[in-house]
Amino acid sequence: MNILRTDSNHPDFQNLVKHLDATLAEHNGDDHEFFDQFNKIDTIKNCIVVYIDEAPAACGAFKEFSMDTVEIKRMFTNPKFRKKGLGTTIVNELEDWAKELGYKKAVLETSQDLKNGISVYEKCGFYKIPNYGQYIGVDNSVCYEKRVG
Template sequence: MTFSLKRTTSTDPDFVKLVGYLNAELSKVNGNEDAFYAQFNKIDQINHVVLVCDNNKPIACGAIKQFSSAAMEVKRMFTLPNNRGQGAASILLEELERWAKEMGYEKCVLETSKRQPDALALYSKNGYEVIPNYGQYIGIANSICFEKTI
């Protein structure tokens, strides 16, 4: 499968649309914990977004934002359900890592839910290692944090 990649920002209407689908899915996954997570997933200040397109149709998105002087945090990863299992998420993650490295960052970190086995498998498969929960996720039983040197 051949995908095209587009670097953009959080103002891109295709990104906004995909994030809407992501938020609806996460609301079901997180249930009554959704409001806690939602407060950390605002997209108004994200300047580094990647879209994966199949025949010019956006099918997946992800973003990075500065976490520290050495690390970018991976945010808002999502692939449309009908396009999962085709490698788009790994291609997307690689592009986000490449962009972070181009800007001089050494690592990527991220948080995901223990209730998302596909996400856990994706990050493990792509070389991410579990780290202690950071920041707002310290003490949150459902959260699992990862890090990768890029």
């Protein structure tokens, strides 16, 4: 396994995000446009791609949410590489990177139906918080937080 820290211009990150977006479009159905507007990657500076045998297997990213907090975004594992702990690896690497940059907390939003993702976040120590920002009042969203620094 190899972990690359990069930005949103990296072609492997962009390709994995295309697969993520297709998966989410199917999952979110009519609500996809609402969520998609918050998931643009053109200005994300902190992205990770995990490689297995040189194949891009998974990705994740964070962006600044506030002066001391990052928001974890764009988490995806290629289905061929699932059930290998890559989600946990990405979350841990993103937390380490955020801490190195001086951030104290990480927040994230996911769908309450994405049980595998929720289990990764909870396993990594994230705890449920009230929905924040644009997710307030969105019934199928669930938000999480964790101290990283």
